[in-house]
Amino acid sequence: MKSPTDVVSGLLLLVFCAIGFSSVAELPAGGTLENIGPAGVPKAVLILLSFLSAVLIVKGFVRAPARPYWPDRRVLKKVGAFVGLFFLYLAGVIGLGDVFAHMESPPFAWGGAFGVSTFFFLCLALPLLGRRKPLEVFLVASLTTVCLLVAFGWFFQVMLP
Amino acid sequence: MLTPILDGILSALSLNAILANLMGVVLGIIFGALPGLTAAMGVALLIPLTFGMPSVEAFSALLGMYCGAIYGGCITAILVGTPGTVSAAATMLEGPALTAKGESRKALDMATVASFIGGIFSALALVSVAPLLARAAMSFSAPEYFAVAVFGLTIVASLSQGQLIKGLISACLGLFFATIGLDPVTGDMRNTFDMPDLFNGLALVPVLVGLFAMSQVLNTVEDVIRGVQLKSGAISKQGLTLRDLTSNAFNFLRSSVIGTAIGIIPATGVSAATFFAYSEARRHSKTPQLFGKGCLEGIAATESSNNAVCGGALIPLLTLGVPGDIVTAIMLGALMIQGLTPGPLLFIEHPVTVYGIFAAFIIANVLMLVCGLAAVRGANKITAIPSGVLMPIVVTLCVIGGFAVNNSTFDLLIVAVFGVLGYLMLKCRFPLPPLLLAMILEPIAEANFRRALSISHNDYAIFYTSPVVLVMLGLSALVLIKSFYDEYKAAKKAEA
Numbered sequence: 001m002k003s004p005t006d007v008v009s010g011l012l013l014l015v016f017c018a019i020g021f022s023s024v025a026e027l028p029a030g031g032t033l034e035n036i037g038p039a040g041v042p043k044a045v046l047i048l049l050s051f052l053s054a055v056l057i058v059k060g061f062v063r064a065p066a067r068p069y070w071p072d073r074r075v076l077k078k079v080g081a082f083v084g085l086f087f088l089y090l091a092g093v094i095g096l097g098d099v100f101a102h103m104e105s106p107p108f109a110w111g112g113a114f115g116v117s118t119f120f121f122l123c124l125a126l127p128l129l130g131r132r133k134p135l136e137v138f139l140v141a142s143l144t145t146v147c148l149l150v151a152f153g154w155f156f157q158v159m160l161p
Numbered sequence: 162m163l164t165p166i167l168d169g170i171l172s173a174l175s176l177n178a179i180l181a182n183l184m185g186v187v188l189g190i191i192f193g194a195l196p197g198l199t200a201a202m203g204v205a206l207l208i209p210l211t212f213g214m215p216s217v218e219a220f221s222a223l224l225g226m227y228c229g230a231i232y233g234g235c236i237t238a239i240l241v242g243t244p245g246t247v248s249a250a251a252t253m254l255e256g257p258a259l260t261a262k263g264e265s266r267k268a269l270d271m272a273t274v275a276s277f278i279g280g281i282f283s284a285l286a287l288v289s290v291a292p293l294l295a296r297a298a299m300s301f302s303a304p305e306y307f308a309v310a311v312f313g314l315t316i317v318a319s320l321s322q323g324q325l326i327k328g329l330i331s332a333c334l335g336l337f338f339a340t341i342g343l344d345p346v347t348g349d350m351r352n353t354f355d356m357p358d359l360f361n362g363l364a365l366v367p368v369l370v371g372l373f374a375m376s377q378v379l380n381t382v383e384d385v386i387r388g389v390q391l392k393s394g395a396i397s398k399q400g401l402t403l404r405d406l407t408s409n410a411f412n413f414l415r416s417s418v419i420g421t422a423i424g425i426i427p428a429t430g431v432s433a434a435t436f437f438a439y440s441e442a443r444r445h446s447k448t449p450q451l452f453g454k455g456c457l458e459g460i461a462a463t464e465s466s467n468n469a470v471c472g473g474a475l476i477p478l479l480t481l482g483v484p485g486d487i488v489t490a491i492m493l494g495a496l497m498i499q500g501l502t503p504g505p506l507l508f509i510e511h512p513v514t515v516y517g518i519f520a521a522f523i524i525a526n527v528l529m530l531v532c533g534l535a536a537v538r539g540a541n542k543i544t545a546i547p548s549g550v551l552m553p554i555v556v557t558l559c560v561i562g563g564f565a566v567n568n569s570t571f572d573l574l575i576v577a578v579f580g581v582l583g584y585l586m587l588k589c590r591f592p593l594p595p596l597l598l599a600m601i602l603e604p605i606a607e608a609n610f611r612r613a614l615s616i617s618h619n620d621y622a623i624f625y626t627s628p629v630v631l632v633m634l635g636l637s638a639l640v641l642i643k644s645f646y647d648e649y650k651a652a653k654k655a656e657a
Contacts, residue, residue: 009589013330020337023352036614038344038351041607042337049333055326066655069588071383078386079379083581086375086556090577093560094570118557125553129385144554152561156210161564161573 005069006060013053020046078128085125092117093161111153111160119145169516172217173524181214182221182521186528189229190536193236194543195551196243197381200230201594204491205369206558208498209565212366216499217517221524223495224471227488228280228525231431231468232533235272236540239460240265240396248467251435255463258455263397269540270401271457272464273533275413279465280526282417283424283472287479288519290425291508294480298505303613304623306482306504308633310606313483315637316490317595318644325648327591335599338363345608346615358571365494367563367575368600372593373491374559375580378552380587385549396541409461412442420466424473424485431470431486438466468529472522479503479515482605487594493601498566 001007024046027039070076096113100106122141131137152158172178185207192203203226211219234249239256252272259268301309314332321328341352342362353359416438423434442462443452452459474485475492482503484490496503501511508515536543563576583593617623624630 005589009591016334020352023354027349027351028347036611038347038349040611041603042340042351045333045336045340049330049337052326052330052333056330059326065590069590071387075383075386079382079584082382083379083584086580087577089556090560090573094573097570114560118560121557122553125556126550129382129549129552130388131547131549140550144557148557148561152210152565157213158210158561158565159568161560161570 001061002064003060003069005065007057010053010057010060013056014050017046017050017053020049082125082128085121085128089117089121092120097161111149114160115145115149118148165512166516168513169217169518170520172215172513172517173221173520175218177214178218178221178517178521179524179528181211181218182225182524183528183532185222185225185227186229186525186532189226189231190233190236190529190532191543192226193230193233193246193249194540195546195548196237196241197377197384197548197552198555199373199377200227200234200246200248200488201491202374202377202555203230204488204495205366205373206555206562208369208491208495209366209562211495212498212566216501216511216514217521219495219499220514220518221521223492224518224522225525225528227471227492228276228468228522228529229532230488231471232273232276232280232464232529234467235276235460235464236269236536237544239268239272240541241544248431248435248470249463250432251439251463251467252460254439254453255456255459258453259457259460260397262455264399264455264457265395266397266400266537267405267457268460269396269537270534271405271409271460273530273537274401274406275409275416275461275464276468276533277526277530278413279417279420279467279469280471280529281523282414282465283421283469284519284523284526285472286421286425287472287475287522291476291480291515291519294476295505295508298480299509301505301629303609303616304627304630305633307606307609307613307624308630308637309481309483310602310609312633312637313481313602314599314606315640316484316598318640321592321595323648323651324590324592325644327589328595331586331591331593332595332599335596336603338368338596339600339603340607345604346611358569363575363600364567364569364572365600366498366566367572368579369491369494369597370559370562371576371579372583372597374555374562375576376583376587376593378555378559379580379584381548382552385552396538405457409458412445412458412461413465415441415445416462416465417469420469421473423466424470425476426485431467434466434470435463438462468526475518475522479507479518480505484598484601487597490594490598490601494597497601 024039024042028037093113096116100112106112119141122144123137126137126140153160189203192198193200204223207222207226211222230246231248234246235252237243238249238252240260242253242257256268259265317328317332318325341359344351350360419438419441420434439459439462442458443449446458474489477483477485478489478493484493493503501507501514559576560573563572586593613623
């Protein structure tokens with residue numbers, strides 16, 4: 001196996017195709033006015049995708065990539081931590097939003113869940129990306145949060161999560 | 162006839178539209194100048210904010226962002242030696258050398274003026290060619306629209322240079338994702354896995370934000386962790402002279418023509434335009450030996466051609482609904498979000514909006530010139546903003562952008578899923594633009610394909626009796642065959 005990444009991506013794509021086929025199998029094959037029903041195009045796409053995935057797997061066994069696909073483990077771990085932090089941020093926005101929505105008198109009139117989650121996300125994300133001075137982190141996090149709330153919530157009148 | 166033109170111009174000249182345009186241009190220059198932020202990312206993040214605006218104001222902001230970002234890429238290319246955007250890659254052939262010679266200000270001024278000339282030339286082409294092309298396309302029916310959408314899909318070939326198989330896989334994924342939701346003809350639910358949030362299909366904006374903003378953030382985070390730092394050159398005092406401009410008059414014109422023509426043809430790309438214009442400038446230069454050593458003619462050629470691509474790429478977008486490059490593919494989504502269907506009928510049903518878009522594009526170029534010349538003195542400060550601070554802030558913008566259109570927390574999950582998917586695809590070298598392009602064009606292609614078959618009572622002859630359909634499908638096949646041949650040749654060369 002000369003390119004494990006290509007082989008694994010090809011296999012994952014084949015799994016995706018299998019799930020797709022199982023979903024499409026329940027659809028009617030043809031309509032009243034046409035031979036090609038709702039299942040026609042998705043099925044054709046999945047057949048093509050399966051074929052291309054098989055080609056990718058074969059290529060992965062035959063040809064090595066010109067340069068490595070992935071960064072070193074240390075970098076990848078930190079990117080993973082950043083992704084984790086992003087998911088925590090979303091959980092905060094959605095979860096806190098639910099909590100505030102069910103409160104009789106929430107602490108903020110609007111944008112509360114977004115504001116609180118954004119502030120904490122920035123306070124954690126900035127040091128993760130090498131900004132270590134506590135005052136800088138605090139100032140960037142608080143100023144950014146306030147600016148976003150004012151710019152989008154008040155000026156652009158965008159509904160914040 | 163004149164009333165919609167005047168109304169369009171007036172709506173683009175309204176205070177709100179000009180402010181939106183100005184905001185787009187300024188943000189665009191910043192997005193273009195900062196490596197890690199791209200024109201596609203900027204337009205994707207701006208779409209949700211323009212959703213509530215009237216269409217001409219919305220497109221003023223988006224076109225401002227487009228022009229500003231394509232121009233802004235030259236700042237980093239000249240001062241740092243790293244292209245801010247792909248469109249500025251050719252500018253690096255001369256920019257860093259001019260900075261090293263102490264002529265950075267001259268180079269930046271030339272890039273600004275050249276970008277303006279290229280942009281205005283392509284705007285004139287847009288204004289004069291688009292209505293004619295729209296009129297010619299007026300007789301199109303379902304088979305022709307199907308053929309146009311298929312032709313648009315062949316852009317996949319150019320968007321996945323060197324990775325054709327992966328580009329096609331990416332496009333197939335896009336085609337499949339586009340089938341999620343209601344069937345366009347029968348109304349059956351497809352591939353929704355009984356999730357009510359998927360009944361209307363995947364919302365385009367969160368997908369855009371995830372694929373082109375969030376994934377790019379994660380990619381740039383890698384550089385931040387590795388400690389990659391940019392060192393910007395100083396801004397020199399010597400500016401551009403009138404002689405520099407007059408001696409490049411024909412160079413500006415030639416490069417603008419090249420950029421506009423290449424922009425009109427889908428499946429080519431802005432890089433092709435800049436490198437072609439650069440080589441033509443060198444071929445026609447009286448001093449070709451100076452090229453590569455810091456030559457203003459090179460900057461004039463690359464920068465006028467890359468901004469000329471903008472107007473060129475808008476022509477097939479507005480008249481046929483076929484995007485010329487990835488940013489216009491995102492704009493195709495923006496048009497649809499605004500309730501506008503690109504194509505010849507757009508010129509009949511929404512003439513004020515169309516002429517407003519034309520006027521907004523011209524204004525964007527004028528504002529780009531003004532802001533660009535003003536920003537040149539402090540250009541090195543833009544590139545000094547640390548990515549470690551910027552990337553978490555862009556994440557918060559992704560969250561706002563993903564939520565803003567439908568006010569749905571499910572869309573935030575789509576941003577996250579497509580952000581991570583986009584990052585993994587980038588790492589495995591699957592090009593992202595084909596996925597988006599296929600997602601946008603699939604509904605047009607499928608609905609018109611099935612409609613054409615319904616009209617012809619399932620007779621496939623409908624697809625080879627119309628000359629337009631034949632030409633379009635023939636061209637699509639040729640583009641694909643050529644792409645496979647090029648890929649095969651490149652693989653053979655690499656083996657040798």
